[in-house]
């Protein structure tokens with residue numbers, strides 16, 4: 001019997017040590033010390049033992065019960081300790097983990113260009129004015145000395161919203177809106193989207209212009225040229241090749257277009273080509289336009305210009321097609 005108790009002790013201790021969860025440990029306790037546990041059975045069986053053995057077996061079994069109770073308690077404390085630690089580890093913050101990367105957007109290349117150009121002109125004293133994208137034919141054409149039967153209307157393939165109302169084909173109507181609101185002198189620039197039924201490598205149905213208008217006493221074409229050359233050199237650098245070319249606009253007289261030498265790699269052939277690209281129209285405000293806004297054209301004169309911001313972006317960044325600017329291809333946009 002004594003050997004049996006010793007074997008029981010060894011087995012119980014081994015199982016207690018091996019128990020790796022609270023549940024497993026409790027199963028060991030029930031198996032040995034529970035109501036039908038193996039140590040409990042021995043104590044219960046004492047009555048049948050031979051009287052000379054009874055005392056010794058009783059002592060040994062009771063001692064085993066105490067040993068196992070203590071061993072169970074120790075193991076329980078150990079297991080609870082590890083559990084606590086595990087929980088703490090799960091909940092703790094690992095400061096060495098690399099952060100999650102939040103993709104960051106940036107200003108679109110056209111808006112970058114617009115901001116830069118606005119900066120150059122505001123430094124010269126121009127103020128920013130804005131007008132509506134949906135415009136009346138009156139502001140978009142008539143007030144700009146472009147009546148219904150004027151051939152210049154043909155060059156603007158216009159989106160009509162309804163009779164008399166168009167998507168503005170140019171930012172020039174804002175000249176009229178500004179002069180109607182403000183007596184001279186004025187000096188404004190007008191960035192904004194414009195719309196034409198048009199699509200190829202250098203034309204897009206929606207594109208971006210920036211209008212300029214300056215009216216004061218004694219303004220001449222030399223002021224216009226000086227201002228535009230200052231802008232062009234500030235923006236493209238002093239080495240850029242520029243040419244002023246006489247042109248016709250209904251709302252300016254005389255008028256000119258300005259070209260810039262554009263070098264870009266063809267997207268299909270890979271060939272690097274240079275050609276003159278028109279980036280703006282300009283001229284001296286036509287007296288009829290002044291009449292339309294009740295400005296005194298005997299006292300005041302002024303110049304106006306309209307920049308094509310898409311073209312300017314294409315020259316600045318050697319972009320081969322205007323469509324890149326509106327396709328929202330991240331591989332393109334992320335370069336800027």
Ligand code: DAH
Nearest residue numbers: 170252281282283304305306
């Ligand atoms: N509005 C013209 C266009 O879209 C550009 C332009 C030319 C604007 C001459 C002007 C100007 O203010 O004076 O083709």
